[in-house]
Amino acid sequence: MKQRIFSGIQPSGNLHLGNYLGAIKNWVKLQEEYDSIFCVVDLHAITVPQDPEILRQKTIEVAKIYLAAGIDPEKSAIFIQSHISEHTELAWILNTIAKIPELEKMTQFKDKSQKNGRESASVGLFVYPVLMAADILLYNTETVPVGEDQLQHIELARDLAARFNKKFGETFIVPKHFVKEEGMRIMGLDDPRKKMSKSAASEYNYIALTDPEETIRKKIKKAVTDSGSEIIYCDDKPALKNLINIHSLLTDQTPAEIEKMYAGKGYGDFKNGLADAIVNFLKPLQERIGAISDAEVLDILEKGAAKVRPIAIQKIFDVKQKLGFII
Ligand code: AQP
Numbered sequence: 001m002k003q004r005i006f007s008g009i010q011p012s013g014n015l016h017l018g019n020y021l022g023a024i025k026n027w028v029k030l031q032e033e034y035d036s037i038f039c040v041v042d043l044h045a046i047t048v049p050q051d052p053e054i055l056r057q058k059t060i061e062v063a064k065i066y067l068a069a070g071i072d073p074e075k076s077a078i079f080i081q082s083h084i085s086e087h088t089e090l091a092w093i094l095n096t097i098a099k100i101p102e103l104e105k106m107t108q109f110k111d112k113s114q115k116n117g118r119e120s121a122s123v124g125l126f127v128y129p130v131l132m133a134a135d136i137l138l139y140n141t142e143t144v145p146v147g148e149d150q151l152q153h154i155e156l157a158r159d160l161a162a163r164f165n166k167k168f169g170e171t172f173i174v175p176k177h178f179v180k181e182e183g184m185r186i187m188g189l190d191d192p193r194k195k196m197s198k199s200a201a202s203e204y205n206y207i208a209l210t211d212p213e214e215t216i217r218k219k220i221k222k223a224v225t226d227s228g229s230e231i232i233y234c235d236d237k238p239a240l241k242n243l244i245n246i247h248s249l250l251t252d253q254t255p256a257e258i259e260k261m262y263a264g265k266g267y268g269d270f271k272n273g274l275a276d277a278i279v280n281f282l283k284p285l286q287e288r289i290g291a292i293s294d295a296e297v298l299d300i301l302e303k304g305a306a307k308v309r310p311i312a313i314q315k316i317f318d319v320k321q322k323l324g325f326i327i
Contacts, residue, residue, distance in 0.1 A: 005030055005178070006141040008039035010023065011058035012050065013198030015207035018186035019279070020149030021249045026180050028070035028144055034044035036076035037308055038066055040301075043088065043131060044082045048199065059287070063297045065209055079304035081135065087310035090134035091127070093319060097167070098130050102159070106152055112199075131197050135156035136139050136310050137172045144177050145211040148184040149195055151177055168322040186246060189223035190270065210286060213279050220275040225253055231262035232269045247274045250281045255292040 007027060009019055022125050027038055040062045045055060059080060065076055081087055103109065106129055113121035129152075136144055136157045154177040161172035186196045188205040196206045206220050211219070226237040233244045233255040241255075248255050262270045318327050 002033070002035040004144040005034040005143045005145055006037045006039070006136050006139050007113060007234075008041040008044075008135060010041050010045040011055060011062045012045040012048065012207070014210060015056070016186075016196050016198060016204065016206035017246060018147070018196035019073070019198070019320050020209055021071065021186050021246070022072070022149075022184060024066065024069045024147065025249075026145050026178075026241045027066075027076075030071060030178075034143065036071075037141070038071055038076055039081050039135065040079070041081045041135065044128060047128050048116075048120055055319050057310075058315055060294055061210070061295055063301055064289045064292045064311060065285075065298070067292055067297065068285055069126050069322060073300045073304065075306040077307045079301050079308060083301070083305040084138075084309055086309075086316045087131065087134050088139055090319065091131040092139050093323065094130050094134055094137075095127055096163070097126070097163050098133075098156070098202075099162060103129060104111055104129065106277050108149065108153070115201075116200075120284065129153045129156045130160070133160045135159055136175050138315050139308060140311065140315070141175045141244045142173055143252050144175050146177060147186075147195075148179055151179065171318055171322055187238070187242040189219060189242075192224065192242050206313050207278060207282075208284060210289070211282070213283070216282065217275045220259075220271050220278065223271070225267050231259055231260055231267075233265070233267065243274055248279050250277045276288055 005027075007023060009015065009023060027036065030036060040059050042055065042059050045058075063078060063080070071078060096174070103126055109121075109126055111127065111144070112125055133156055134154050136154075137160070144150075144157070146154065154175065158174050161174045165171055166175075188194045188196050188200060190202055190204045191202075194200075194205075198206070200206060204219055207216055207219055223243060224239045225243070226239050228237070231240065231244070233241055235241065244255050244258050249252070249280050251258075253261075262273065317327065
């Protein structure tokens with residue numbers, strides 16, 4: 001029996017190189033070994049305001065990106081989170097055993113609620129990690145491949161699973177995280193102290209997977225660098241380190257090989273080479289995205305939901321029985 005993995009991305013903006021290098025790239029490899037479920041987590045996206053028409057477009061675009069990047073619907077189930085209502089049902093139940101202080105310490109909530117002022121943050125944003133726990137636990141997930149930014153949320157999923165099991169009897173698998181060392185945290189191009197993010201204030205923070213060549217070159221030209229002129233991979237130069245990481249991951253070269261390539265050259269040459277590497281990687285991906293029709297992707301999403309729905313229904317049945325609900 002293969003172990004099961006579950007992961008997802010929010011259709012909350014333009015998917016970027018961080019989402020690809022920190023998540024999707026690993027999923028493509030993992031689907032060969034694991035029973036894989038990949039979700040477009042639209043219920044998570046609405047924890048901050050979304051324009052309905054853009055949300056619709058982005059949900060389809062995220063699914064197309066999964067396919068274009070190499071997620072194979074024959075090997076993995078791909079579906080839209082809101083198509084399986086058991087996610088919200090289980091989230092509500094888990095809300096009743098989650099504690100307010102454990103949610104208050106979530107750094108993602110602190111960061112996101114500070115952006116627009118805590119008083120305007122939704123309760124949905126506050127309980128987002130509980131919905132994420134429900135996503136994972138609903139499918140008997142053993143391993144959750146994520147970027148480093150999500151580790152705190154996986155820890156909560158583990159705590160909630162163990163707490164429920166202790167109180168009501170063995171029901172959930174306590175999941176483990178899986179973080180790949182490389183790509184685990186791609187930082188913003190405008191500020192290497194913060195992660196690359198869809199919802200960043202400036203579009204110069206990220207390279208979107210759908211950015212045209214001209215935009216990519218402009219963004220890389222504007223990317224912040226550190227003092228000095230040599231291309232050196234070290235912690236003292238976090239901006240350059242991040243750019244070398246991106247270069248290295250996209251061209252399958254080690255940071256030392258990148259350093260060697262640009263020995264004796266300056267930031268100008270390095271940035272041109274990096275922009276070329278990104279364009280060479282993204283152009284074929286974008287062509288593949290463009291070749292997938294909406295009808296095709298909707299059909300795949302429907303089949304994906306049909307594949308995983310029985311697992312979710314069975315789990316909710318089990319949970320309700322344990323809780324003492326009349327079924
Ligand atoms: N900068 C990053 N480096 C490495 N991995 C990253 N991920 C996100 N940003 C980076 C990984 O992408 C997956 C999906 O993320 P998400 O869309 O569910 O939410 P997020 O982590 O909050 O991503 P963003 O881009 O920052 O979105 P917004 O701005 O909408 O919140 C996860 O596996 C994550 O680790």
